[in-house]
Amino acid sequence: MENRLRRVCLGAGGLLLCGLAYALWLRVVGLGIPCIFHTLTGLDCPSCGVTRMCMALLRLDFKAAFHCNAAIFCLLPLGIAVAARQTYVYVRYGRMQLERWAMVSVVLMIVVLLVFGVVRNLV
Secondary structure (H helix, E strand, C coil): CHHHHHHHHHHHHHHHHHHHHHHHHHHHCCCCCCCHHHHHHCCCCCCCCHHHHHHHHHCCCHHHHHHHCHHHHHHHHHHHHHHHHHHHHHHHHCCCCCCHHHHHHHHHHHHHHHHHHHHHHHC
16 A cells, blocks of 8 residues: 555656646746647637646636636536545555546546537637
8 A cells, every 4th residue: 555655646746746847837938838739720629728727726816717718627626536536546445446426527527528618619
C-alpha cells in the first residue's frame, strides 16, 4: 500500500508541477498551446477555454472561469470526486476498476461535454 501511495503522490506532484510551470510560462511569455480542432475547423471543441479557465481559477476569479468553459467548470467537482474515490480505491486495495456510480458519472460527463461542444457552436 505504501508503494502505491508513493506512486500516486509522485504522479500527482509531477502533474501539479507541470501545470504550475505551464501557468508561469503563460504569465511570462503569453504563448499557449493552440487547439488543433479550432485551428483546423474554426469551431470550438468542448475543451476550448480550459487553459483560460484554469488561469482564472488560479486567480480565484470564478465568474471568469465559468465564462471560459461553463461545462467543464460545472463538471469539475464531479470529476474530482470520481478521481479522488478511484485514487483511494487504488491506494487502499490495489484495484483500478471503476465502480458503478463512477462509470455512470464518467458517461454522463462525456455526454454533457459532447452536447456542450455542439451547442456552443450553434449559438
